[in-house]
Amino acid sequence: MRALDWAADEARIRDRGLRVVHAFEWPMRRVAARGAPGFDPDDFARRILDDARERAGARTPEVAIEPVYVDGDTVPVLLTQARDAEVLVMGSRGLGTLGSAVLGSTGTRLAAEAACPVVVVPSNADGPRSGRIVVAVDGSPASMAALDWAFTVAEDHEATLAVTMVCDDPPSLFAGPLAKAAYRGPSESERAAAQEIARELLVEATGPGREHHPGVRVTEVVVAGHAARRLIREAEDADLLVVGSRGHGGFAGMLLGSVSQSVLTHSTRPVAVVRAPRD
Structure with missing residues (x-):
């Protein structure tokens, strides 16, 4: 959620709206649903977005928030969503076994291919702004x-x-x-x-x-x-x-x-x- 907080703050400072995107392609979608009765991937994704919208809205109530859920491969979806963006913000998953951030191939590809600047916010990034x-x-x-x-x-x-x-x-x-x-x-x-x-x-x-x-x-x-x-x-x-x-x-x-x-x-x-x- 550090990336969401950073993006919300940046939208407020720049006087811009915030598009919160959740993109995920569920493997073997129908088989997974049959194996877990009552589990709805779409409902799960929307609950993630609802939580994100609530958090960002509480932090920066003056920012217009647009939640977007797309069932599809993460990298193409985010590259498409970022075509008209000023900046694409994403998180890294903390530290790996060798003390390095777990960025993964998704983050590497987005940073290399996105049309706009990409900001990667580590999950352990904390502390007040230094200016x-x-x-x-x-x-x-x-x-x-x-x-x-x-x-x-x-x-x-x-x-x-x-x-x-x-x-x-x-x-x-x-x-x-x-x-x-x-x-x-x-x-x-x-x-x-x-x-x-x-x-x-x-x-x-x-x-x-x-x-x-x-x-x-x-x-x-x-x-x-x-x-x-x-x-x-x-x-x-x-x-x-x-x-x-x-x-x-x-x-x-x-x-x-x-x-x-x-x-x-x-x-x-x-x-x-x-x-x-x-x-």
Whole structure:
């Protein structure tokens, strides 16, 4: 229910309606019904929606709530429902045996394929809002799309935007152009020079956003290390971590990108995935 709460709050802040969707395809539907007399899958689904509508309505009574139940495969149904949405919000099922969030193939596909940004809210995400949003930038088209979206969200929330670049040591094969441009070598002085260059590049990258959203407080953060781990650490007290999706292949995990995939799997804070603009 953390995802429902997050979505209701976001609808209130943005002055938007909230569509609550329950999609499920019951396997062997008729056989299951015969084996459980009195069990009605449709009634069960509607009770889930009724509970969700009651919870969201109590939390944000000013938000118009539209419950939708579709008997069908989850991913196609949600992708269709999200075509005209500003954001698709979903939950992850807590922590798995290795301490990572159980996102599953459904979440991975939605984050990779949805036409709008996708926010994944872990079930253990808790605590008051900090007024801080972290966005990962490396100069790639997807990260610049994420930066543009993050500026809008930060303005809506009156939050500080921490624009963050992680300099791999050395840069990975798929590192963005800003991260590659900042890299100077493994020595202490070279790393210091790289971080200074990275800050200058971030200031330049945030220029358009500052111009269009002059009220947003912006900080530039440059750190070195493993990209996903450092981003998760930087966002430990953040309301939201925003990353881009810029895959290099035809499978959902590859379309999502290794850093975004890892962040979604391990972060205990809500994560937004923003797709790169299509050519």
